[in-house]
Amino acid sequence: MLARATVSAVEALGGYAGGVYLRSESPELLRLAVFTGLPGPLFGPWWRMQVNRPYPVAEAYRSGQSVHLADEEAAMRRFPQLMAGLPVPFSSLYEPVTGGPERFGVLFVLRPATPGHAVGEADRELLRAAAEALSAELAALAAAGDPVVWTGDPVEIPPTAPAGGAREAVNRLAQALLSVDREGRIGFANSAAEALIGPGAQGLPGRFLWEAVPWLGHPAYEDHFRGVFLSPVPVHFAARSGPDPDRDWMTVGLYPGPDGVTVTLEPGGEPAPVPDAQARTATGSGTPADRAAALYRPVALAIALTEAVTARQVSAVVTEELLPAFGGRQLAIYLLNERHLFLAWETGFPHGFLDRFDGVSLDVRLPGVETLTTGRPLFFESMQHLAAAYPGIPLDADVGARAFLPLIASGRPVGSCILGFDAPRGFSAEERTVLTALAGLIAQALERARRYDSEAALARGLQAALLPRRLPVLKHVDTVGRYLPGTVGMDVGGDWYDVIETSAGLLALVIGDVQGHGVAAAATMGQLRSAVRAFALSGNAPDEVVRGTNQLLIDLDPGQFASCCYVLLDPGSGRALAARAGHPQPLLRHPGGRTEVLDLPGGVVLGIDPGGDYPVTELWLEPGAVLALYTDGLVEMPGTDIDEGVERLRAALAGARPSPLTETADRLVAEAGSTADRPDDIALLLASRTGGDR
Structure with missing residues (x-):
C-alpha cells in the first residue's frame, strides 16, 4: 500500500525520489517507512524524525498542512536546519496523511529544483490526491483494528528503470x-x-x-x-x-x-596536505569533503541547539545530531552540582554501567572529571589506550574509542560529555577542533536550559499558589475546574479560573487568559485574579468588574494583554449576567442535552483600550443545565480552524453524561491533555445548576 502510493506520487510529479513517514510507537517520533530513488544508508540520519523539530516533514505532520519548497532558497528561508545537512539544490513537496482527526504520517516527493517558480496548483492537487487515497486506505486499516504505526527501518522500493549503458x-x-x-x-x-x-x-x-x-x-x-x-x-x-x-x-x-x-x-x-597523525586515522582525509562534513553537520547541531529549551531537549538534540555526524553509538552527559558530577543523560551504554560514576567528586581521577577540571578534551583511539591512561578504570567493552569533552560556558564549568564508538578510530585535527567547539555550544545550551528550569519551577509554584485550591460548595450549584499546562516551550502560562461567592449570595464565575508564558504571565495572572475578586466582592456589576480590571492592566503596563469572561449567577433563580473581553464564547448544555455556543457580545481584550466597552448579556440556567467556560488552548489545534475545535467541544459536552460534573470535566480535557505537542495551556470551568426555581 505504501509502496504503491509512493511510486504513483513520484511518477505523477516527475520526481526522482519519494517516500512515506509514519507515526511510530512514540507520539513524538516519525519513522521513514518506505522510500524510493535514494540509497538508504546515505540518508540514515533522516530515517527518524522528531515531530517537534524544524523540518518540513515534521511541520506537515504537526500542522496538517502541505509544505512545498521549490528550491534551495525557499528551503533555506523556512528550514535552515534541513539545508545545513543537505546543502544542494532540490525541490520537495510534503503532504500530511490524515484520517479525520487521526494523523498517520507524511507523503513526500523530491524532484529537481525550479528556482523562481512556485510549486504549481496542479502538482499540489496531484500530491494531495495521492495522500488522500493513502489516507483512506490507512483509515480502513485502523478501523479494522490494524495499528497504523511503523517500528522498524524503512523498506526500499527498487527503481522502476535499471541503470545501464552502451x-x-x-x-x-x-x-x-x-x-x-x-x-x-x-x-x-x-x-x-x-x-x-x-x-x-x-x-x-x-x-x-x-x-x-x-x-x-x-x-x-x-x-x-x-x-x-x-x-x-x-x-x-x-x-x-x-x-x-x-x-x-x-x-x-x-x-x-x-x-x-x-x-x-x-x-x-x-x-589537501594531510598531517601524519591525521593520515593514520580512519576518518580524516583532509579533502574538501572532510571540510564540508566538518561544516554542515555542526551547523545543523548549532541550529538545533538554539531551539532546545530544557536540559532534556538539549541532550536529545545532541543524541540526534552529534552521534550520527561522527559515527558515535554512545553518549553520556554529566552536569556539575556542588563539586560533584551527576548523570543527566545517557544512551547506548549497557544498562546500569554508568551508575557507579553518578555523583563522583571532582577529586576523583576519571577522564570525565579531568576533562572538566583541566578544560582539555581527551581522546582515546581504543579502550586499550583508555585503560593504559587510567589503570583500573571500569570498561564497558574491550574495543571502541572514547572522546571526553569539557562543557564550559563563558568560563563557567557546566559538566562533561562522553562520546563512545563501537570500534577503534582516530580523531583528526579537524574533528578534535570541531568537537571541542561543539562542546562549548552544548555547554551554553545546557546553561540556558538550567535558567529555564529555574524560571519554570518558579512559575509553576507561582501558578499553583494563585489558582484556587478548592471551589466553594453552594446550594443549587456545582462547580468544577481543570487546568493543564502546555507541553511545548515554557510550560506555565497565564490561564486562570475562579469562583467567587459575593456578599449578596450571588456566584461569580470567572475565566481568563494572559498572553504569553512564564513568570511574567503567571504574575500578571495573579494580579488580574486579585483585581477581579476585589471588584466582585465589592458588589460591582459584570461590566464594571471587567472595565475596572481592564483599567488596572493598562495602569500596570506589563506589556501584556488578557482575555476574560465574567458571569454573575443567581443560584436560586438561574438568572445570569455575563460580560466578555475578547474571550472564546461559553457553551451552554440544556437539561435535555442540547448544547449551544452562546453568542455574547463583547469588547476588546483587556489592557488595550482605556475606553473599552463591555456589554452585559442576560442568560438563564435551568436546573440540570451546565455552563462551560474555557480558554482557547482547549479548542485550538495546529492546522485547523478554531471554530472546528469549538464544535468538537460542543459535541463532546452534548454527549457527556449530565453528572457527575467531575467526569464531564475530565472527558472534555482528556483528548487535548493527551497531545504531546500542545503549545498552550488549558483552563476549564464548569457550573451546573442542581436545583432552585424554574
Whole structure:
C-alpha cells in the first residue's frame, strides 16, 4: 500500500525520489517507512524524525498542512536546519496523511529544483490526491483494528528503470566508469573499471557501490553522494583509495541523471596536505569533503541547539545530531552540582554501567572529571589506550574509542560529555577542533536550559499558589475546574479560573487568559485574579468588574494583554449576567442535552483600550443545565480552524453524561491533555445548576 502510493506520487510529479513517514510507537517520533530513488544508508540520519523539530516533514505532520519548497532558497528561508545537512539544490513537496482527526504520517516527493517558480496548483492537487487515497486506505486499516504505526527501518522500493549503458562504447574508454541506479546498486562497470578496481571486479554488477568499492564508502564523501542523488549538478572530488597518504588518490566524478549516477574514476588527484597523525586515522582525509562534513553537520547541531529549551531537549538534540555526524553509538552527559558530577543523560551504554560514576567528586581521577577540571578534551583511539591512561578504570567493552569533552560556558564549568564508538578510530585535527567547539555550544545550551528550569519551577509554584485550591460548595450549584499546562516551550502560562461567592449570595464565575508564558504571565495572572475578586466582592456589576480590571492592566503596563469572561449567577433563580473581553464564547448544555455556543457580545481584550466597552448579556440556567467556560488552548489545534475545535467541544459536552460534573470535566480535557505537542495551556470551568426555581 505504501509502496504503491509512493511510486504513483513520484511518477505523477516527475520526481526522482519519494517516500512515506509514519507515526511510530512514540507520539513524538516519525519513522521513514518506505522510500524510493535514494540509497538508504546515505540518508540514515533522516530515517527518524522528531515531530517537534524544524523540518518540513515534521511541520506537515504537526500542522496538517502541505509544505512545498521549490528550491534551495525557499528551503533555506523556512528550514535552515534541513539545508545545513543537505546543502544542494532540490525541490520537495510534503503532504500530511490524515484520517479525520487521526494523523498517520507524511507523503513526500523530491524532484529537481525550479528556482523562481512556485510549486504549481496542479502538482499540489496531484500530491494531495495521492495522500488522500493513502489516507483512506490507512483509515480502513485502523478501523479494522490494524495499528497504523511503523517500528522498524524503512523498506526500499527498487527503481522502476535499471541503470545501464552502451556497453561497447564505454568499454573503449580508458577512464573507469560505473553506472549506479538510484538505490546505489551497480548496473554496469566498463573494462577499465574492472582493471582499476582489481580482483573480483567482474562481480561488480548487482552489488552496492560502497560495498564493492569500500574506500568510496568513507564518511567524508557521503555529502558528495547525497548531493548527486538530490541534485542534477555533477560533483568532482579527490578520494583516498589506499593506505599511502601521498600516492593512493583517485579523482572521482559523479554525474547524476533521472535513473541514477555515472561514476568515473581516474588515478591521481590534488588532495589537501594531510598531517601524519591525521593520515593514520580512519576518518580524516583532509579533502574538501572532510571540510564540508566538518561544516554542515555542526551547523545543523548549532541550529538545533538554539531551539532546545530544557536540559532534556538539549541532550536529545545532541543524541540526534552529534552521534550520527561522527559515527558515535554512545553518549553520556554529566552536569556539575556542588563539586560533584551527576548523570543527566545517557544512551547506548549497557544498562546500569554508568551508575557507579553518578555523583563522583571532582577529586576523583576519571577522564570525565579531568576533562572538566583541566578544560582539555581527551581522546582515546581504543579502550586499550583508555585503560593504559587510567589503570583500573571500569570498561564497558574491550574495543571502541572514547572522546571526553569539557562543557564550559563563558568560563563557567557546566559538566562533561562522553562520546563512545563501537570500534577503534582516530580523531583528526579537524574533528578534535570541531568537537571541542561543539562542546562549548552544548555547554551554553545546557546553561540556558538550567535558567529555564529555574524560571519554570518558579512559575509553576507561582501558578499553583494563585489558582484556587478548592471551589466553594453552594446550594443549587456545582462547580468544577481543570487546568493543564502546555507541553511545548515554557510550560506555565497565564490561564486562570475562579469562583467567587459575593456578599449578596450571588456566584461569580470567572475565566481568563494572559498572553504569553512564564513568570511574567503567571504574575500578571495573579494580579488580574486579585483585581477581579476585589471588584466582585465589592458588589460591582459584570461590566464594571471587567472595565475596572481592564483599567488596572493598562495602569500596570506589563506589556501584556488578557482575555476574560465574567458571569454573575443567581443560584436560586438561574438568572445570569455575563460580560466578555475578547474571550472564546461559553457553551451552554440544556437539561435535555442540547448544547449551544452562546453568542455574547463583547469588547476588546483587556489592557488595550482605556475606553473599552463591555456589554452585559442576560442568560438563564435551568436546573440540570451546565455552563462551560474555557480558554482557547482547549479548542485550538495546529492546522485547523478554531471554530472546528469549538464544535468538537460542543459535541463532546452534548454527549457527556449530565453528572457527575467531575467526569464531564475530565472527558472534555482528556483528548487535548493527551497531545504531546500542545503549545498552550488549558483552563476549564464548569457550573451546573442542581436545583432552585424554574
